[in-house]
Amino acid sequence: MTLTMAMPKGRIFEEAVQLLRSAGYDLPSSFEQSRKLIIDVPNESLRFILAKPMDVPTYVEHGVADVGVAGKDVMLEEKRDVHEVLDLNISAxxxxxxxxxxxxxxxxxxxxxxxxxxxxxxxxxxxxxxxxxxxxxxxxxxxxxxxxxxxxxxxxxxxxxxxxxxxxxxxxxxxITSRFIVNPASYRMRAGEIHDMVERLAAVIEGDGSEDH
CATH class of the missing domain: 3.40.190.10 (Periplasmic binding protein-like II)
Structure with missing residues (x-):
C-alpha cells in the first residue's frame, strides 16, 4: 500500500530528498528536476505531493497525505492538527x-x-x-x-x-528547521511503515550529528 508524503517545493524539498536517499530510499536521479506535482515511486511504495510550504500541513491534517515535511515556521503559523515527530535538522x-x-x-x-x-x-x-x-x-x-x-x-x-x-x-x-509531520489517523493505522521511516531518518540525522563532534 502506497504511503503518501507531502513535500514543500524548493530548498526544503531538495534537502529532504537527499535525506531520504541517505536513509536508503531509492529515488530516481531526476526526481528533483521533475515539474510534476504528484510523483509516484512504485519501487518504494511512495507517492509524493509537491505543494506550497504553507499548504503541506493542511494536506497532512486532512489525510490527503499520510506524512509530510514542513518548516517549523509553518507549523508555528498554521497550528494544524498533526503530529510533529522528528526534527530533520535541514533547511536551518x-x-x-x-x-x-x-x-x-x-x-x-x-x-x-x-x-x-x-x-x-x-x-x-x-x-x-x-x-x-x-x-x-x-x-x-x-x-x-x-x-x-x-x-x-x-x-x-x-x-x-x-x-x-x-x-x-x-x-x-x-x-527554524524542517520537521517530519504525520496525520493522526495514519499514525495509528499505518504505524509500522511510519515508524520504520522515522527510525531510518533518525539514524541518518544522529549519524550526521555524531560526525560533527
Missing amino acids: CHLAVAALPTYQRGELNPKVASKYPNVASQFFKEQGEQVEIIKLNGSIELAPIMGLAGRIVDIVSTGQTLKENGLVELEQIRQ
Missing part, C-alpha cells in the same frame, strides 16, 4: 524582525508586515508591544522601503536578501 534558518537602518524603536509607525501574522502577533504581544500586523505573501522587504510598515517579520537564512534591500536585522525570534 531563523525568524527575525528587520527594518531599515534608520528605524528607531518607539517611532510612530506601529505597522509590521509579515507572511507570518500569527507568529508576529504572538511575538509582539509577549514583548508587551501593540502593533498592527499587515499580511503579505511575498517580497516582504518592500514594506519598509515603500513605507507600508516600519518593520517586518520574516525568515532569514544568510541575511543576503535583507542586505541587498538595505534592511538590517533587529532581533531574532527563534531558530
